[in-house]
Amino acid sequence: MHIPDGILPVSVTAAGYAATAAVTWYSLRKIKQKEDPRQDIPKASLMTAAFFVVSLIHIPIPPTSVHLVLNGLMGALLGYYAFPAILIGLFFQAVMFGHGGLTTLGVNAIIMGLPAIIAAYIFRLRRIGNKESPRKNGVFGFLAGFVALGLSVAMFVVILLTSLPADLNAAVEQTAIFALAIAHLPLMLIEGVITAFLVIFLRRVRPAMLSSL
């Protein structure tokens, strides 16, 4: 899912950085509007560490293997904090493990961070209607994890397909990209279930851990 250096043309990476700057600015503005912006920073910091490490967990889905992303969980727990948290996590992944790259940091932050914010809004839907219930909590937790990763995969595919270099065998690469996208379908289910279980658990033991968005 992380696009490494040397795959995308400069125009796309520059646009990615511009978009990331805009979304980061907007997220920080939203965070600043909270009553106590510092209150959720410990939570965001620990979730950044979790996001950073979780990409090392590979799940074999033949013919390839995918790794956990959990950006939907980030959104459900962190709200707008998720975007800067993912940006920092991606930075360390690029520098330390070579997952993604520094030139593509902006693009990757948009691919994984924007769906996280959308997931936060999906998870907020648990409060519509009369009142939230454990079941609604779980259902919208699942949807947050499921949809966020789906959106990430869709953006990943679109960005790659629209910037295929001319000297590449386009048909072969397209097949490979679609194969990778299809391999992520089971992962969407897995991440949906993980997110659902975690938000059900947290609602019982520490409801303050859930996004207050």
Place this chain on the structure above:
Amino acid sequence: MRNKWKALAAVFGVLVLSLLLPAPALAHGVNIQYSSDVEIKIVAKYDSGEPMAGAQVAVYAPDDPSTPWLTGVCDDEGRFSFTPDASIPGSWDVQVRLAGHGGMIHIPVGEGAAASGGIGGYSYLQIGLMAACVIWGSIGTALYFRRRRPA
């Protein structure tokens, strides 16, 4: 009898003619050439250890970094080999790409050529140490922002 002499004369004539004609040394001359073209073998794997089967490879010669000198595909084990043109010394760039993932490796040919090399690949210990450092940094940040503030 006369016919016999005629035949002998004809054979003799042919022999003389064959000596006069410039003949290439067909018999036992030896022509040996050698060149020290080095085949470069590449193995491309994901950091999970999986081979990049079917990955597209583009080889760029040092004199033209924009158009590929050679393109090809890795086999099922993620292997690819090619023989660079020894008359173009310098850094040959090999890009391997599969489904939006990949990387580029610079292979010196000619002066400074190395027997082997590679990019990426950390041991599990290194990865664990790096991960621990970042996690500890995050925990420290969390603790810092959790501390009680003076009233």
